[in-house]
Amino acid sequence: MIGNRSIDRLSYLDPASPEPWASFLEQIDRVTPHLGSLSRWTETLKRPKRTMIVDVPVVRDDGTIAHYEGYRVQHTLSRGPGKGGVRFHPAVTLNEVMALAGWMTIKNAALNLPYGGAKGGVRLDPRQHSQGELQRITRRYTSELGGFIGPARDIPAPDIGTNEQTMAWMMDTYSMNVGGTATGVVTGKPVSLGGSLGRHEATGRGVFIAAREAGRRRGIPVEGARIAIQGFGNVGGIAARLFAQAGAKVVALQDHSAALVDEAGIDVPKAGEYVASHGHLAGFRPGAEVSPENFWLVPTEFLVPAALEGQLLPARAQRVETRIVVEGANGPTTPAADDVLNDRGILVVPDVLANAGGVTVSYFEWVQDFSSFFWTEEEINARLERIMVGAFDSIWAVAQERGVPLRTAAFIIACQRVLSAREQRGLYP
Numbered sequence: 001m002i003g004n005r006s007i008d009r010l011s012y013l014d015p016a017s018p019e020p021w022a023s024f025l026e027q028i029d030r031v032t033p034h035l036g037s038l039s040r041w042t043e044t045l046k047r048p049k050r051t052m053i054v055d056v057p058v059v060r061d062d063g064t065i066a067h068y069e070g071y072r073v074q075h076t077l078s079r080g081p082g083k084g085g086v087r088f089h090p091a092v093t094l095n096e097v098m099a100l101a102g103w104m105t106i107k108n109a110a111l112n113l114p115y116g117g118a119k120g121g122v123r124l125d126p127r128q129h130s131q132g133e134l135q136r137i138t139r140r141y142t143s144e145l146g147g148f149i150g151p152a153r154d155i156p157a158p159d160i161g162t163n164e165q166t167m168a169w170m171m172d173t174y175s176m177n178v179g180g181t182a183t184g185v186v187t188g189k190p191v192s193l194g195g196s197l198g199r200h201e202a203t204g205r206g207v208f209i210a211a212r213e214a215g216r217r218r219g220i221p222v223e224g225a226r227i228a229i230q231g232f233g234n235v236g237g238i239a240a241r242l243f244a245q246a247g248a249k250v251v252a253l254q255d256h257s258a259a260l261v262d263e264a265g266i267d268v269p270k271a272g273e274y275v276a277s278h279g280h281l282a283g284f285r286p287g288a289e290v291s292p293e294n295f296w297l298v299p300t301e302f303l304v305p306a307a308l309e310g311q312l313l314p315a316r317a318q319r320v321e322t323r324i325v326v327e328g329a330n331g332p333t334t335p336a337a338d339d340v341l342n343d344r345g346i347l348v349v350p351d352v353l354a355n356a357g358g359v360t361v362s363y364f365e366w367v368q369d370f371s372s373f374f375w376t377e378e379e380i381n382a383r384l385e386r387i388m389v390g391a392f393d394s395i396w397a398v399a400q401e402r403g404v405p406l407r408t409a410a411f412i413i414a415c416q417r418v419l420s421a422r423e424q425r426g427l428y429p
Contacts, residue, residue: 019095019096019099020095020096020098020099020100020309020310020331021095021096021098021099021102023099023309023310023331023334023335024098024099024102024103024331025046026335027335027407027411028042028045028046028102028411028415030335030408030411031408031411031412031415034402034404034408034412035412035415035416035419038415038416038419038420038423041419041422041423042415042419044076044419044422045075045076045102045105045415045418045419048073048074048075048076048098048101048102049074049075049076049077049116050073050074050148051071051073051074051094051098052071052072052073052145052148053069053070053071053094054069054070054071054072054141054144054145055067055068055069055070055144056068056069056070056122056137056140056141056144057140058133058136058137058140059136060129060133061130061132061133068122068123068124068137068141069122069123070120070121070122070123070141070144071092071094071097071119071120071121071122072086072097072118072119072120072145072148072149072154073094073097073098073100073101073118073119073120074101074116074117074118074148074154075098075101075102075104075105075116075117075118075119076105076116076117076418076422077116077154078116078418078421078422078425079108079109079114079115079116079417079418079421080108080113080114080115080116081115081116081150081151081152081153081154081155082101082104082115082116082117082118082153082154082155083104083108083113083115083116083117083118083154083155083157083359083362083363084100084101084104084117084118084119084120084156084157084359085100085119085120085156085157085158085159085162085188086119086120086121086122086141086156086157086158086159086162086166086170087120087121087122087159087160087161087162088121088122088124088125088126088134088137088160088161088162088166089121089123089124089125089160089161090123090124090125091123092121092122092123093123096121096309097119097120097121098119099309099331100119100330100331101117101118101119102117103117103330103331103351103352104116104117104118104119104359105117105414105418106352106410106411106414106415106418107351107352107353107355107356107359107414108359108414109413109414109415109417109418110352110353110356110391110395110410110411110413110414111353111356111359111360111387111388111391112387112391112417113359113360113363114363115155115359115363118154118155118156119159120145120156121159122137122141124137126161126162134166135169138166138169138170138173139169139170139172139173142169142170142173142174143173143177146177149174149185150174150178150182150185151182151184151185151366151369151370155184155185155186155187155362155366156170156185156186156187157186157187157188157358157359157362158188160308163188164188164189164190164195164200165190167186167187167188167189167190167195168189168190168193170185170186171183171185171186171189171193174186183369184366184369184370187199187362187363187365187366188362188365189365194365194368194369195365196361196362196364196365196368196374196375196380197374197375197376197377197380198361198364198377198380198381198384199358199361199362199365199380200234200238201238202357202358202360202361202362202380202384203234203235203238203328203355203357203358204234204235204236204237204238204239204240204241204242204306204328204357205238205239205242205357205381205384206354206355206356206357206358206360206384206388207235207239207304207306207326207328207354207355207357208222208239208242208243208246209357209384209385209388209389209392210326210349210353210354210388210392211239211243211302211304211324211326211349211354212246213388213389213392213396214324214326214347214349214392215301215302215324217396218323218324218347220301220302220323220324222243222246222247222248222302223246223247223248224247224248224249225243225248225249225300225301225302226248226249226251226263226298226299226300226301226302227240227243227248227249227250227251227252227300227301227302227303227304228250228251228252228253228254228295228298228300228302228303228304228322229243229250229252229253229254229304229306229328230254230295230304230305230306230307230311230329230332231254231255231304231305231306231307231308231328231329232253232254232255232271232272232275232281233255233306235306235328235329235355235358236253236255236304236306236307236328237272237275239304239306239328240253240268240271240272241268241269241272243268243302244268244269248302249264249265250265250266250268251263251264251265251266251298251300252266252295252298252300253266253271253281254281254292254295254307255275255280255281255307256280256307257280257281257282258280258281258282258283258284258289259289259290259291259292259294259295260281260284260285260288260289260290261288261290261294261295261298262285262288266285266288270284271284296316296319296320297319297320297321298321299321299322300321300322300323301322301323301324302322302323302324302325302326303320303322303324303325303326304325304326304327304328305325305327305328305329305332305333306328306329306355307329307332308329308330308332309329309330309331309332310331310332310334311329311332311333312325312332312333312334312337312341313334313336313337314334314336314337314339314340316337317333317337317338317340317341317344317346318340318344320341320346322346323346323347324346324347324348324349325341325346325347325348325349326349326354327348327349327350327351327354327355328351328354328355329351329355330351330355331351332351333348333350338405338407342405347406348405348406348407349406350406350407350410352407352410352411352414353391353392353395353406353410356388356391357384357388360384360387360388361380361384364380364383364384394413395409395410395413396409398412398413
């Protein structure tokens with residue numbers, strides 16, 4: 001386990017999955033008829049404002065020089081500086097980063113955070129690099145981004161394969177280049193460097209809050225519910241712990257190494273301890289291991305895909321036995337699979353709402369850095385609860401009023417906010 005989520009992606013990939021950017025574009029097309037006069041601006045959502053591809057050369061520990069390809073995409077900046085994570089992964093592509101930046105635009109606007117959308121990445125496997133090499137790669141990547149990032153321009157955060165140490169290196173590199181400490185240039189930093197309490201758990205906590213709110217509206221209490229979670233890193237692992245603490249029964253877990261199923265319930269704390277020491281689930285409960293595809297067939301009340309994009313395709317969506325899907329990952333459900341789930345009466349709580357806890361607490365961190373006044377963890381969690389529940393209420397109301405799925409409702413609210421800002425600002429020159 002490196003960074004916030006499992007780094008091994010290959011076991012999750014499906015060659016039939018469409019490119020992430022194509023999925024995002026289809027989602028924009030689907031919401032356009034609901035935007036009225038603002039629809040004349042939707043083309044701006046299909047064209048990222050700024051796309052950067054940078055060469056990241058470093059000297060490795062053995063003296064050889066290696067080159068890595070890095071990306072940073074700023075999708076929109078109409079409502080504020082760009083905001084989005086940086087991932088280190090061997091399968092990072094520009095197409096993926098563009099889609100992730102687009103989803104950050106929607107997510108930030110749906111939660112009414114004062115940000116645009118951005119995302120970044122470097123194509124490498126951090127497990128194959130020493131700590132010193134990762135530091136040099138991070139610092140060179142940060143330097144290559146130059147004046148494109150900053151507390152009022154674009155604010156990176158951790159993602160797959162990166163963590164608070166990565167953010168500390170990014171902050172220090174940027175600070176050295178501008179000649180003064182700039183804690184607000186990144187979020188997800190160590191608390192000792194201006195990071196926020198509660199940030200580590202925020203995304204998983206947000207997933208739990210979204211699931212609880214969805215269950216309330218469908219008459220499905222979390223207590224006693226059966227839960228299946230794909231991904232057992234920072235998001236899935238924390239969500240699993242919160243579900244278990246609330247009296248739910250986690251009956252299925254999957255990471256890059258294994259899928260576990262136990263109808264009597266999996267001991268989440270012990271699973272967490274095992275993963276912390278071994279780096280994966282394989283071997284924790286050998287008798288409970290099933291094939292990766294059988295994970296999707298377990299009867300549950302809540303299914304939480306919290307790994308990577310493109311996991312729920314139409315064929316899987318036709319077979320899953322659940323009542324509510326809560327998207328802990330970005331883009332785990334394709335538009336075609338959305339249609340299948342909707343036709344089957346399965347409620348989907350979309351990623352742009354369900355996993356927005358992380359960026360919400362990142363916003364709190366950014367605000368605290370500007371003021372140099374820091375809140376307690378209790379205050380952080382209370383503010384997160386208030387914003388997440390308020391956003392869920394608004395999105396649910398639009399879905400009921402217009403007779404559309406929650407994803408479409410979230411996109412309606414977000415696109416109205418982004419395109420209204422774009423229209424009011426006008427075009428320069």
